[in-house]
Structure formats: C-alpha cells, structure tokens
Amino acid sequence: MSRGGAVVSPPRTRLITSAGALAAFALVDVIVVTAGGRLVVLEYALSGLALGGLAAGLALRRAGPVPWAVLLAAAGYVLGRHDRSAVDGRAVVVGVLLLAAAELAYWSIGEHPRIRSERPVVARRLALLGALLACAFVVDVLLLAVSSLAVPRGAVLAAAGTAAAVAAVALVLRLGRKGV
C-alpha cells in the first residue's frame, strides 16, 4: 500500500529541467558566437532568437517553439561554417547539446503542475536521457570520422540520402494528420 510518500514536486522538476535546457542552449550559442565568420550579426540574431523562443516556450509551457528554436540555433551554427570547407569537430558537441536542450525542454513542458512524480520515475528518465546523450555522442563522433575519410560520393549515396529525407517528410505529414 502506498500513499505516494517519496515524490518530487512538479515546480522543482520544471525549474531544474528548464534551467538545464537554457544552459545547454546558451552553450550552443557560445560555440556559435566564438566560431566567428563573415555574417556575425546574422548568427547573433539567430542565436538570440532561438534562445528567446525556447525561453518563451518554457515559460508558457508550449512545445511548439522548441523545434523552431533548435532549427534556428542549428542554422546559426551552419551560417558560421558557410565559407569553410573543413569538417568542424565541434559539430559533435553542438549536436549533443541541442539534443540535451530539446530533451530537457520537452521534459519541462510535459511536467504537469499538479502531477507529482515518484522518485523512480524521475530516476528512470534521467538514466534514459544520460544513455541517449552518450549514444548520440558516440554516433556523432563515428559519423564525423567517416565523413572526414576520402570516400567517393556516388549516385547511390545521394539516392539513399534523398530517400531518407523523403521518408522523414512523409512521416512528418502522417504524424501531422493523425496520432500514432
């Protein structure tokens, strides 16, 4: 029998996860800003807009701005790399930080103010998040390592990439129409 003794208060969870998401996003912005480039003003604007959008989404408990914020931050980073041909190793960190920010932001927004979570629920989610970020880091490192090798880019590789992109768009459209 349980009266739900060991619980974590929702405001505390929301505060911590929101702060974590904003911190991760701020780190991405720092990386973008310190990278320099010719379109610094535009990079600053995109980074600021992304951070503001995420903060607004967190404050209003709206999930809509989160993907936009991630895309804007990613655009700011890519803009800084537009005139450089060498592969940037910091993309691994930026990718993992963006995922961490999005995960924490969705956690914060999904936390209902009235629903108190028991400690094992929070611990399980933290463990899954840690594992996911570690896996994402490894995958990104491998991806960048493979891409830095001199591999001829043939029509087959381009077709596979296009198919993956089309499949992703189709999935977005399907999810937009109805649930899973």
Next chain:
Amino acid sequence: MTLESTATPKLVGYTAISAVGLIASLVLARPELVALTAPFLLALAAGLALARPPQLSVRVGVEGDRLLEGEETSAHVVVAAESPSDRLDVYFRLPPGLELVDGTNPVAIRLRPGERRDLELAVRARRFGGYVLGPVYLRAGDGLGFVHWEAATAGRPQLRVYPSEAVLRRVLEARDTEVFAGNTVARVKGEGIEFADLRRWSPGDPAKRINWRASARRNELHVNESHPERNSDVILFIDSFAEARLGPEGTLELAIRATATLADAYIRRRDRIGLIGFGGILRWLVPGSGVVQLYRLVDALLDTQIVLSYYWKDIDVIPPRTLPPNAHVIALSPLLDPRSVGALLDLRARGFDLTVVDVSPVPFARRPTREPDTIAYDIWLLRRDALRHRLQRAGVGVTEWRSGESLQMCLEEVRSFRRRVHA
C-alpha cells in the same frame, strides 16, 4: 483495459527537425548538418523502439459506502501491470463535496512487469450528498515521452454522505395521535399512565382503577381515567421549488439538515415519519417508524435538488397515503415560490396540523447599496413578514430560521404560538 495511443508534440517536433536536417545536409552537402541531425534521429529510433503499449488492470474501491459529514474514509486505486510502464500518471477524480486529506493525487508512478501498486487516498466528506467517485484516469508514457496511452476506468464506486444532525431536546408534539404506543400523551382517554379524570364506576371497570380515596369521600365507587401514550404521524414537507444560495450554502441545504435533525428526533420518540419533497420533481415517502425508515428518509433527502419547473402543482398531486388525516405536517420552506405557499395554505384549509419553518433566504440576499434597490429590498422583507402573518392568521405556527441560529429555539417559538392558539 483498452488504452488509446497518442503521439506527443515531441515526436512530431523531432521528426520535423530530422527531416529538415536531412534535406538541408543533402542540399548544402555539409557533414556537420548530419552530425546535428543524427542525435535526433537516434532519439526517435530509440523512443519508438522502446514504446510498447502497457498491459494494465485497475481496480477502484472505497472502504464503506456510507459516511457522516466530516468523517474520513480510504479510497484505494489498485494498479497492476503485466508489462513495464516507465511512467504512469494516475488521477482519481473526486467530486466537489469530497476533499483529499492524505495521499498523492494525481501521481506519476513506475511499474515493473508483474508489479501491483495500491494507492491509498484518505478522503474527507465536506458536504452531505450522494457521490459517484472517479473515474480513474490513466496516462502511460514511454521512457522518452514520444507516445502516450490513455484510458479511464469504467467502474466508479458510490458514496453516500449523511448530514450531521443537531440534537433537539424537545420537539413539537402533534395535536392528534395515532393508535400505536408512543411518547405523546393523547388528548383522548384510555389505558395509560397520565391521570386524566375521575368518573363513576361502571360494570366491567377493573378493580385496580378504583380510586379508593375519592370513593370513600363520595360514598360511591369512582375510577381513575387516564390519557394513553400514543405515537403520532409527522410529515416533513420540504419545499424544493426554489432556493436562495450564496456560495456553497443555500436554503435547500439548510432545510435538508433541519429535516434530518427533525426526522432523527421524531424516530427516537417512536413516531411515524413521512416525507414530501414538493418541487419540480415530487418525491414522497409513506409514513413509517424505526431506524430503517430514518435511513430511507435521509437517502431520499440526499437526492433532493432544485429542479426548475413552471408547472403549477397543488397538493392534489400528493398521494393520499402519504398524508394521513391526523398527521402533523412540518414544512421547511424559504417561502419563495407561490406554488409552495399555496399548497401550505391549502393543507391548513383541509384541517391539517401545520407548522412552517421559514428557512430564511434573507442572509443569502445581500442588501443593495443604491437607493431604488434598497427600497425594493425593504418591500420584499415587508412582503415576507406579511406572508408569515397571513399563515399565522390561518392558525399555522410559523418561525423564521436563519443559518447559524438554533433550530430548538425556533421550535420553542412555535410551541408557544400553538399553546396560545389552542388555548
């Protein structure tokens, strides 16, 4: 239990990020973009791979189905899982008259395969009434929050909360009594304890009734006559045509509390009690005695509510068995609806022993501050006074009872009026 699945905004958001990232990396041919998109694709793949609809069974119960106002009981929500659930939100909906005293509701729990959890909630009854608890809403989520499964339980326990009763030291005695033994001294003469009169002995009178002292003084045999102790029929007439309400309290609630108090007091005196709920919906209970009748009456009271109706009703709609000829009718009414006032005057005209407890709506109607409104308010008060006088002129004992006042005091006021009228 059938669960309905829903995609969360996170699933849509991650898919959108992945799609845009992949297209952009193809168009711009930059490996960094793939590195930015890959974590989101990985999260999507992992989330959808881990997402399995949970196999759950839920049982809801309450310890005991009857309570008194202010008492506490325990509600149990037992959740059993055959498959794991990383996050299960459980919300047991409580109706407004009940409040949670101890326990966490709603709560998010984690269940392992084969685990069974009993969530105990201590619930206090704030207000009397009949309540249907629940349903229990469940929302299960996968570990990463991409998909939700939702369901609500079909089984809903019921709880009846009885009003707390005040103690009455004395109640109004009926003018006429019935034939069964009770606590009221009858006006007629018969077998009893209470001395009534002396009369000459006549053949057949038992020797134990001879008053020897009076017989010796008068040189002929005289016997004592006595009043028997009989029960009486009391009909509690509750007016549910209209009520005055301010916040959580209203005249109907007060009338129900007073009716329960009176019913309890009369049942203790072995009187027969009946009920007439006169309003948009007509309810009645044929007179009876005993604790079972008390429970029946209070159960009927819990279902009494104001139902708006424009249909003109008079006492002819009341079944004759509900109104025995010698019954003492005690009406609890805010005297707001002319139909109930008309019915009360009609009852009196037909010779019923009638008492009206005017459950005053005045405390529930704030006095206005502006000039023309105050005049209307004062006229309304005067018309209420005039109505009470009209009832008194018809021989009806009327008392105004306000929230917070003692019902006993009001009954004593009626008692003195009845004594004057009968004298």
